[in-house]
Amino acid sequence: MYELRGVTKRYVRGKDAVQALDGIDLTIGDGDRLVVQGPTGGGKSTLLQMLGGLDRPTSGEVVLDGIDLASLSEARLTRVRSEHIGFVFQSFNLIPTLTAQENVETALVPLGVRAAERRARAAEALESVGLGERLTHLPGEMSGGQQQRVAIARALVKRPKVLLADEPTGNLDESTRDEIMDVLERMWKEHGLTFVMVTHDSALARKASRLVTIRQGRITVEENTGA
Amino acid sequence: MFFTCLRRELRRRGKAALVVASGLALGIALVIVVNSVSRGMSRAQDEVLQSLYGLGTDMSVTKAAAPPSKGGQRPRFRFEAKDDGSEDTQSSDLVMTQGFATLPASTVTEVAGQKGVSSAVGGLSLDVVKVSGQFTRGRIRQDGGEQRGGPGGGPGGGPPARIEGGGADFDVNHYTVYGTDVTRPELGPLTSSKITSGRGFRTSETNARVAVADAAYAKEKKLEVGSTVTIKDVTYEVIGIATASSGDAAANLYIPLKQAQTLSGEKDKVTTIYVKATDSQQLDTVKSAIQKNVPGTTVTTSSDLAKTVSGSLSTAAELATGVGTWLSAAVLVAAFLIAGLLTSSAVSRRVREFGTLKALGWTSGRVTRQVVGEAVVNGLAGGALGIALGLAGAYLVTAVGPVLQAQLGGPLGGMGGPVGGAGGPGGGRAVLGGGPGGPGTTSLEVALTAPVSATTIALAVGLAVTGGLIAGAFGGWRAARLRPADALRRVD
Numbered sequence: 001m002y003e004l005r006g007v008t009k010r011y012v013r014g015k016d017a018v019q020a021l022d023g024i025d026l027t028i029g030d031g032d033r034l035v036v037q038g039p040t041g042g043g044k045s046t047l048l049q050m051l052g053g054l055d056r057p058t059s060g061e062v063v064l065d066g067i068d069l070a071s072l073s074e075a076r077l078t079r080v081r082s083e084h085i086g087f088v089f090q091s092f093n094l095i096p097t098l099t100a101q102e103n104v105e106t107a108l109v110p111l112g113v114r115a116a117e118r119r120a121r122a123a124e125a126l127e128s129v130g131l132g133e134r135l136t137h138l139p140g141e142m143s144g145g146q147q148q149r150v151a152i153a154r155a156l157v158k159r160p161k162v163l164l165a166d167e168p169t170g171n172l173d174e175s176t177r178d179e180i181m182d183v184l185e186r187m188w189k190e191h192g193l194t195f196v197m198v199t200h201d202s203a204l205a206r207k208a209s210r211l212v213t214i215r216q217g218r219i220t221v222e223e224n225t226g227a
Numbered sequence: 228m229f230f231t232c233l234r235r236e237l238r239r240r241g242k243a244a245l246v247v248a249s250g251l252a253l254g255i256a257l258v259i260v261v262n263s264v265s266r267g268m269s270r271a272q273d274e275v276l277q278s279l280y281g282l283g284t285d286m287s288v289t290k291a292a293a294p295p296s297k298g299g300q301r302p303r304f305r306f307e308a309k310d311d312g313s314e315d316t317q318s319s320d321l322v323m324t325q326g327f328a329t330l331p332a333s334t335v336t337e338v339a340g341q342k343g344v345s346s347a348v349g350g351l352s353l354d355v356v357k358v359s360g361q362f363t364r365g366r367i368r369q370d371g372g373e374q375r376g377g378p379g380g381g382p383g384g385g386p387p388a389r390i391e392g393g394g395a396d397f398d399v400n401h402y403t404v405y406g407t408d409v410t411r412p413e414l415g416p417l418t419s420s421k422i423t424s425g426r427g428f429r430t431s432e433t434n435a436r437v438a439v440a441d442a443a444y445a446k447e448k449k450l451e452v453g454s455t456v457t458i459k460d461v462t463y464e465v466i467g468i469a470t471a472s473s474g475d476a477a478a479n480l481y482i483p484l485k486q487a488q489t490l491s492g493e494k495d496k497v498t499t500i501y502v503k504a505t506d507s508q509q510l511d512t513v514k515s516a517i518q519k520n521v522p523g524t525t526v527t528t529s530s531d532l533a534k535t536v537s538g539s540l541s542t543a544a545e546l547a548t549g550v551g552t553w554l555s556a557a558v559l560v561a562a563f564l565i566a567g568l569l570t571s572s573a574v575s576r577r578v579r580e581f582g583t584l585k586a587l588g589w590t591s592g593r594v595t596r597q598v599v600g601e602a603v604v605n606g607l608a609g610g611a612l613g614i615a616l617g618l619a620g621a622y623l624v625t626a627v628g629p630v631l632q633a634q635l636g637g638p639l640g641g642m643g644g645p646v647g648g649a650g651g652p653g654g655g656r657a658v659l660g661g662g663p664g665g666p667g668t669t670s671l672e673v674a675l676t677a678p679v680s681a682t683t684i685a686l687a688v689g690l691a692v693t694g695g696l697i698a699g700a701f702g703g704w705r706a707a708r709l710r711p712a713d714a715l716r717r718v719d
């Protein structure tokens with residue numbers, strides 16, 4: 001469960017300072033599905049970085065299951081990321097030199113999983129996203145939708161508590177978009193994840209249980225009773 | 228996973244790796260070639276010195292320089308003038324001690340008695356000029372044009388020079404004879420030759436009429452074991468053929484010292500004393516001891532002699548050690564820098580890749596290790612490539628074997644000088660030094676080789692690893708600084 005209190009993030013570059021997040025208070029329950037919307041530059045990605053422990057807030061607390069990520073050492077924060085947080089990026093972020101299976105395996109490397117088990121679990125994860133036949137393919141040999149499935153398998157192979165997705169369908173065409181959303185929804189249900197997704201797609205937004213909108217670093221939360 | 232990533236990276240992005248590796252390879256190949264060529268140079272210099280000195284000789288003692296004599300000892304031929312039409316062939320051998328400067332044989336014992344001297348052996352170097360032919364009328368016309376010498380330069384430049392004077396038809400033949408102390412075979416110029424047929428001198432043959440011929444000279448004169456040679460009406464039996472192990476032979480013919488002394492009329496005299504020191508590190512001390520305690524002598528150590536080596540050999544040696552070293556150092560530094568910058572820029576291009584791995588929970592250390600590992604493998608590949616290139620280059624140099632000229636003497640030469648005129652016996656291809664007062668230089672030819680030593684290879688491997696580590700340090704430093712949030716950076 002997430003508990004954000006007074007989270008601010010200022011980016012300072014020379015004389016310019018950008019207030020990307022400006023006093024965010026937000027609670028996300030276990031198994032929630034949260035959709036984050038907002039205009040470009042509003043601070044959506046920045047919020048996701050705070051949730052995923054990719055960066056630290058300038059001030060405020062980001063508490064995950066009673067631990068304040070903002071005050072953890074780099075090593076412990078890295079450990080939290082490796083164990084509990086799965087990421088899916090807009091541009092897939094696969095390692096181009098590694099096969100689908102090896103890409104998925106990279107998520108298990110910091111957990112110290114042995115090679116044979118790593119391979120088996122990676123194959124299983126790829127199977128569950130419908131890519132059981134493509135273990136040895138390189139990212140360059142796959143379509144965007146397939147690459148994003150590999151990325152989803154990579155995010156979930158370690159069975160995290162949290163899945164964070166930053167515009168996961170942003171680089172995909174319409175038909176593939178639905179396909180990926182279906183996979184994500186299935187995974188959310190199967191794994192009982194806390195799922196936070198940034199998207200511009202308002203049709204998708206309507207399906208979320210809670211909808212967060214960020215404008216100029218400030219949020220408004222809508223409870224979606226219809227979902 | 229470390230090796231999987233490494234293998235994949237190198238296989239799938241081999242071109243970038245190859246660029247880094249080739250840069251290093253070039254630098255390393257250059258180091259190998261320069262190193263080997265310098266080694267070849269110093270080996271060539273050693274060869275030159277050895278052919279003059281013999282193995283194991285640390286220094287030579289000769290008569291101290293004296294003011295040039297006023298032509299009193301100038302060579303003179305005597306022939307009976309015959310009437311026109313005479314067909315009689317006359318011949319005359321002129322036997323001269325090289326440099327016209329001798330030391331009494333007792334000096335050998337005196338030198339041997341000096342502190343730090345392990346052993347000393349005397350030898351007598353002779354130049355023999357044989358003039359033979361028909362002489363009808365007129366005089367020998369001496370053509371001084373080819374002579375570099377001063378007054379009274381010896382007869383014609385190189386053997387055999389034909390002099391045709393008014394009514395004369397003569398052959399002039401010049402060769403060198405070395406009178407060796409047969410009781411002391413362990414020291415002296417003959418040690419740098421191997422007896423390849425027949426036998427060497429017996430220690431009992433102190434005054435025997437036997438000779439050992441240098442292989443090159445023997446071939447030219449069609450001499451073999453059992454042939455005879457006549458020097459100034461004395462006939463010697465050739466008992467062995469000696470082949471110079473490197474460079475040129477010290478003399479054309481070797482005869483027992485006593486015979487040489489008799490031939491030249493220099494009873495109990497030697498031209499050069501070959502000295503072996505007890506400690507090769509103390510040569511300067513021994514040198515000054517001899518010079519102080521044995522008056523009238525000049526001591527030349529092998530390093531003194533090395534300083535007098537001039538000509539293309541020393542020019543090349545200077546090039547190799549000077550320009551070559553600088554060039555290879557510069558190329559290496561450049562290669563290291565380029566490898567570092569390329570690795571660093573490769574990391575920059577892969578910011579999102581490494582950011583993603585960090586976002587997945589890879590520690591900075593793990594990511595850095597990956598980058599450094601790649602760079603080191605790159606470096607080793609460059610090293611292997613460089614060693615191959617370097618070996619090929621060194622092999623090429625050895626195969627082509629450019630011939631280098633070495634002139635010995637020069638500044639120290641001159642009449643009675645320690646090296647030139649009065650110095651060690653000239654090589655087989657030696658240009659006959661000028662007469663008294665002439666610049667007593669000896670010219671030798673050596674083929675350049677580029678022997679690659681194990682040390683050089685070890686150095687190359689060390690440089691390859693260093694290059695890889697430097698490149699890795701650049702890249703690793705960059706990679707360690709990446710933030711996991713860089714995974715979200717839009718770089719494409």
Ligand SMILES: Nc1ncnc2c1ncn2[C@@H]1O[C@H](COP(=O)(O)OP(=O)(O)OP(=O)(O)O)[C@@H](O)[C@H]1O
Nearest residue numbers: 011013018020038039040041042043044045046047
């Ligand atoms: N590393 C950074 N350094 C400086 N400024 C940054 C950095 N990252 C984000 N910003 C700024 O912070 C603000 C919020 O950025 P963020 O990426 O969170 O927006 P976003 O809502 O994700 O936008 P988009 O829809 O375009 O992805 C923007 O003004 C952006 O320019």
Ligand SMILES: [Mg+2]
Nearest residue numbers: 044045046166
């Ligand atoms: Mg964004």
